[in-house]
Amino acid sequence: MVWLVSAGPGDPELLTLKAARLLAQADVVLFDDLASGPVLDHAGPQAQLIAVGKRAGRPSAKQDAVNALILSHARAGQQVVRLKSGDSGIFGRLEEEIQALTRAGIPFQIVPGVTSASAAAAAMGMPLTRRLTARRVQFVTGADVTGGLPGDINWAALADPAVTTVVFMGQRSFPALARGLIAHGLPPDTPALLAEAVGHPGQRMLPGTVAGLAAMLERDGPASVPGLILYGPLALPGGNGSGTPATP
Template identity: 45%
Template sequence: MTDRHFAALDDADFPTFAPGTVWLVGAGPGGPGLLTLLAYRALGEADVVVHDALVSPAILDLAPAHVERIHAGKRGGKPSPKQADITIRLIDLARAGKKVLRLKGGDPFMFGRGGEEAGELSRAGIPFRIVPGISSGLGGLAYAGLPVTHRDTNHTVLFLTGHDETGTVPSAVDWPAVSAAAPVLVMFMAVKHLPIIAERLRAAGRPQHEPVTIVSHAATPGQSVIETTLERVALLEDVPTPAIIVVGPVDAHRANLDWYRAELRSHVFG
């Protein structure tokens, strides 16, 4: 990609991507069109892109060919770099005078460990910038016709992660409180432990027939949607990941709001 691709943005009031700095940037839920303009600009100016596994090749292809690409993806159950090593790499690259783009799927501050990395950069004296992205728990669900709030069904929503730093179900979660907190629950990284989570939600009072919607590879041509219930999630096999899981009544709106239907591989389970 050459500078002419960014000519239309030259007059905008964008911050300078200076050597020796790190930008922690959200890449959105998947599709390149959901990048922010600042994220798009950063891809054209970076010296090196340190990216997660969830960042699509189509997005990485927006960076010029000479830009170094470093895979730093962390996927459950697969060999992954340690978080400490990723942060050290960012610091070393910045100290070498590079313009370092740390590219994360979704939003870096929404279960993306962006706060941890930014904290380490701060302690190391490395200047950094946070560039928010569209979270898959918002934009990704919109591609499946799932509004996280709707005045006909819910005025509150709760976001939570399906595993802790050890890879197990979060032990500190108060499941009765979670169950009662909001009609709609949006869960990140929860596929592996979904049967256990569903059992705990049911034990905490959620109805066994409550809808559960699983959106895999959101906002990409490979997006798929599974619709089931809390009672039947234990029967699911081989759910594609990454996936966002929604518990609650907003599934009722999919019939009218599923605008991406022509490009979905959608089916109903049970």
């Protein structure tokens, strides 16, 4: 049996009770870089812990190799937890592992978790949606398989000023994305938030504007820690539009 378990953003207190129970029972835990640290303290003493993380710009396990490890341990009769950061269904390469398990005839269950988008919004005291102001929330990736800005962007959707948009894996490409958004009608002063190391001790929240964050990232480059960008009418401290976002 394989459990595809979501670890949440990193704070062990945001781990679900089901995830904690499965970690305690597992024979093998294959974990991502961002699903390590205190979260792994919930694994039982019998568990074999295997790092299989993938990080941009660093030596990483290939997905085929990860799939092979999952299948090998499951076929050996072990209870396997594949521990993925955030919510595994959101840009977590969950589909590839589901396909491999399905082809092999190995049963699995998906355990959802807290996505870093929700954790970042909560840390800022902001909602992701609000009636009349932001009736839609959209999660998008800022990087294609090459690490660059995707070429098939729905600019009308992403430039909608009445939507909360969360850009995963987009620090490198956000300056180019912001130029496209502004060209397609998004106001440059749309509130924006850069959330780094969400759920970890070094968590940092940088509120600003779409244009301001883009200029900062173009000037300084992305930090060495993972991050995401939220923009839209609610991307302010408190999410109520009463404050003035600081331009980095």
